[in-house]
Amino acid sequence: xxxxxxxxxxxxxxxxxxxxxxxxxxxxxxxxxxxxxxxxxxxxxxxxxxxxxxxxxxxxxxxxxxxxxxxxxxxxxxxxxxxxxxxxxxxxxxxxxxxxxxxxxxxxxxxxxxxxxxxxxxxxxxxxxxxxxxxxxxxxxxxxxxxxxxxxxxxxxxxxxxxxxxxxxxxxxxxxxxxxxxxxxxxxxxxxxxxxxxx
Numbered sequence: 001x002x003x004x005x006x007x008x009x010x011x012x013x014x015x016x017x018x019x020x021x022x023x024x025x026x027x028x029x030x031x032x033x034x035x036x037x038x039x040x041x042x043x044x045x046x047x048x049x050x051x052x053x054x055x056x057x058x059x060x061x062x063x064x065x066x067x068x069x070x071x072x073x074x075x076x077x078x079x080x081x082x083x084x085x086x087x088x089x090x091x092x093x094x095x096x097x098x099x100x101x102x103x104x105x106x107x108x109x110x111x112x113x114x115x116x117x118x119x120x121x122x123x124x125x126x127x128x129x130x131x132x133x134x135x136x137x138x139x140x141x142x143x144x145x146x147x148x149x150x151x152x153x154x155x156x157x158x159x160x161x162x163x164x165x166x167x168x169x170x171x172x173x174x175x176x177x178x179x180x181x182x183x184x185x186x187x188x189x190x191x192x193x194x195x196x197x198x199x
Contacts, residue, residue, distance in 0.1 A: 004179045009058035013050045016065035020046065023072045035075045042068040049101050055108065057179050060101045067097035091161045095136070095168035099129030100176055115184045122173045129169020133162055 020043045027036040046068040050061045070090045074080040080087045103125045107114065114121040137158055 004057035004059040004182050006058060009062035010050070013046075013058070013061040013065045016062070016069055017043070017047060017050060020065070020068055020072055023069075023076055027076055032076070038075050039072050042072050056101055056104050057182075059179070060097075060104060063097040064101045067094045070094070087157075088160060088164045091133075091136075092164035092168035092171075095129050095133045095165040096172045096175075097168075098132055099125060099169050099172035100179075102132070103128050103172070103176060104179070111180060111184055115180060118177060121177055121180065125173035125176050126166075126169045129172050130166050133165025133169060136165065137161060 020039065024036055024039045024043060027033075027039055046065045049056065049064045067090075070093060074086065074090055080090070104111070106128070107124070114124070140161075141158075
């Protein structure tokens with residue numbers, strides 16, 4: 001079984017970064033400056049996660065870059081406004097990817113403690129993701145008030161987005177628990193081997 005820290009995930013994440021860069025260039029070439037600006041934000045944020053090489057499992061970097069690509073495609077080709085479930089799927093997946101990556105960074109000092117409190121960890125990570133989803137909905141609403149484009153469709157759209165965000169956060173909590181077990185046991189083995197080499 002492939003580890004959550006498989007180096008191939010890092011390589012694929014860098015390929016995703018190259019694709020995001022191409023999306024930025026295409027949007028700028030077409031004169032879609034608002035889209036290009038949004039894409040640059042996705043590019044910079046995903047680049048930060050990829051560069052945090054030792055702080056996150058490489059799987060999380062890869063999943064975050066995929067989320068950035070899905071959002072980029074939605075912005076460049078207007079997929080968010082087409083009929084179909086694209087917006088809902090991307091909402092769930094983006095919350096899933098952001099929750100995975102950010103929760104590992106935010107709670108990094110507590111990961112060894114959480115290893116022995118699995119239920120607490122699941123609830124903490126799921127709550128963290130749901131909060132991210134709620135903040136994203138506030139951001140969308142605010143953007144609709146500031147920008148000349150309609151961002152939030154209706155109250156139903158917002159509630160469906162929150163439901164999808166909650167599903168993404170729950171899935172992130174489950175996958176994060178698996179990664180936590182692997183990550184903390186690997187770090188413990190590394191520390192033990194370093195201690196043995198010094199003694």
